Amino acid sequence: MSDVNSEIMDKMTKVCICKGIPRSTMKRAIENGADTVEKVRKATGAGSGSCAGRRCIPKIEELLADYAEESMDSFEYMVEQIDGDYAHLRRCDEPEAGLKLVARAILPPEIMEGTKLKYEMFEYSILKG
Ligand code: FES
Numbered sequence: 001m002s003d004v005n006s007e008i009m010d011k012m013t014k015v016c017i018c019k020g021i022p023r024s025t026m027k028r029a030i031e032n033g034a035d036t037v038e039k040v041r042k043a044t045g046a047g048s049g050s051c052a053g054r055r056c057i058p059k060i061e062e063l064l065a066d067y068a069e070e071s072m073d074s075f076e077y078m079v080e081q082i083d084g085d086y087a088h089l090r091r092c093d094e095p096e097a098g099l100k101l102v103a104r105a106i107l108p109p110e111i112m113e114g115t116k117l118k119y120e121m122f123e124y125s126i127l128k129g
Contacts (some may be wrong), residue, residue: 018049074120
């Protein structure tokens with residue numbers, strides 16, 4: 001699935017059904033540093049609905065586990081295209097894989113098309129040289 005489609009799916013898929021909070025909101029909270037269920041709950045308001053988190057907490061735990069796994073790796077990306085508030089990144093080691101759409105808010109502000117980035121521990125930094 002392309003990243004644009006997965007972004008749309010993230011917006012449409014409600015993780016916390018009681019509160020109507022989509023997966024995209026959960027992911028944003030995790031990317032912004034919420035690394036425990038409690039922090040994600042606090043940042044998003046998930047888990048405070050009528051089921052008291054019975055349905056959404058296992059899904060939040062799953063998302064946190066996915067991110068923890070991903071954070072073990074580091075990837076290099078090239079900024080392929082800048083498009084308003086988003087940048088399209090291409091994995092340097094897997095150029096044939098689809099482009100990753102990333103909000104510029106979580107990227108270094110000085111990026112340009114052609115900038116090389118390193119992604120590690122949920123953070124993008126500019127690769128020099
Ligand atoms: S699904 Fe989140 S509180 Fe019920």
